[in-house]
Amino acid sequence: MSTTYAGLQSVIWNDGKLDLLDQRLLPEEIVYLPLTTSEDVWEAIRHLKVRGAPAIGISAAYGVVLGSKDEQTIEGWLEQVDKQAEYLATSRPTAVNLFWALDRMKAAAAAIAGKGMSLEDSKAALLTEAIAIQSEDEETNRMIGEHALSLFKNDMGVLTHCNAGGLATAKYGTALAPFYLALERGITLRVYADETRPVLQGARLTAFELQQAGVDVTLICDNMAGMVMSKGWVDAVIVGTDRVAANGDVANKIGTYSVAVLAKAHGIPFYVACPLSTIDLNTPTGAEIPIEERSAEEVTEGFGKRTAPQGVKVFNPAFDVTPNEYVTAIITEKGIVQAPFEENLRKLFE
């Protein structure tokens, strides 16, 4: 596909180090952090310097490369790859892409070690695997965008929550991919971006990357979504996800469930866009998806200004689960899946 997409790349492998766009500083500052250890990568994932399910997985894959690069024997290297993968898996719990990428790196290392290659060649082959995870994500997202765009028509209003854009992935994003393709094809879509409390991925990242690209985007506070829908301005909702359970329940950024309920109340389709690597057939329902809880400070003094009384009790889950009955369709690189989800999601992996 010829593409004019020119968004910032969030993860760049650069000659033995990982240059990571610090997403906490956006949109005001564009700073790439040079990461050289798996500890750096762990810390970057935990503290949201890199975030978004696919970008977390890609970064962790490079983290395994960094964490095992100094081993001096094949046996030691293989052991270290497993150790580093286990360690990086503790950085965040909800996005299954993290565990998917780490499992893929472990399997790749085991296969490489079985080939009897030199240590240096083995390390290079593992790096190639991490690079493949990143470049496949780019192609996957382009295909997700194509499928998603088939659901949209010129002049439609589409609401999104959090950031499932180029910044959250290798390129294009999942939920935002159709907006970039629409732009290239002269299709006008009006995007409403929820600001996404408490860390404002919608305001800081989605509004930023869509505006940079020239997409018609309007920023709204989360609590305005119902009003905007009631005015008839929203024809569809599209969001990304951190994990889809086998029954089609979907975990995504906190607030997604409320948007889904509002969409249903207004008769608006609610679409979820994700790669197959986000679908976790080993998790039967949304009730088994581990939901990360983050620090109270994100709510009480986000961005350095105290906005709540000292000592107040705070509940700060980073994600919620939208039950499958609210999901109109799940859009993947292999096509669009509708209910019955249990059966149809399985078919994607056949």
Ligand SMILES: CSC[C@@H](O)[C@@H](O)C(=O)COP(=O)(O)O
């Ligand atoms: C393509 S990204 C999909 C999801 O990871 C995204 O919607 C999301 O909820 C990100 O949460 P974050 O806490 O910013 O990592």
